[in-house]
Amino acid sequence: MKRGFFEEEEEDYQILPTKKTATKKGKPASTAFDLDLSPPCSVSDEKKIPPYSIYLGKGVVIELKEFRKSYYIAFSKSADGEVKNRFNLALDQLHVLLKAVEALVEYLKGYN
Numbered sequence: 001m002k003r004g005f006f007e008e009e010e011e012d013y014q015i016l017p018t019k020k021t022a023t024k025k026g027k028p029a030s031t032a033f034d035l036d037l038s039p040p041c042s043v044s045d046e047k048k049i050p051p052y053s054i055y056l057g058k059g060v061v062i063e064l065k066e067f068r069k070s071y072y073i074a075f076s077k078s079a080d081g082e083v084k085n086r087f088n089l090a091l092d093q094l095h096v097l098l099k100a101v102e103a104l105v106e107y108l109k110g111y112n
Contacts, residue, residue: 059084064091073097 049071052064059078064071071091077084089097 049064049066051066054062056062061074061076061078063074063076065074065088066072067088072088073091073094075087075089077086
């Protein structure tokens with residue numbers, strides 16, 4: 001069943017296939033735009049950083065992870081082999097975390 005066209009009208013209209021644009025894998029998506037106003041990412045999309053884990057003791061682990069092409073610092077607390085608490089921080093906030101830890105160390109110096 002054809003909708004909206006009579007048989008004699010069908011010849012007057014030609015349906016053209018949609019043009020598909022070829023995209024190359026590994027090429028940043030920002031090249032698809034004439035103007036990219038997004039802020040530059042601190043970690044390049046082309047760089048691959050392997051995962052890294054640090055065990056702090058008492059079931060606490062800090063890890064560097066990739067999730068959906070973004071990098072995160074993941075904190076997790078385990079008990080009895082099961083993760084109980086999790087917290088993720090974007091990698092570009094690592095310097096803020098470092099400043100916070102330094103501030104806590106300075107604060108605690110007065111109490112030691």
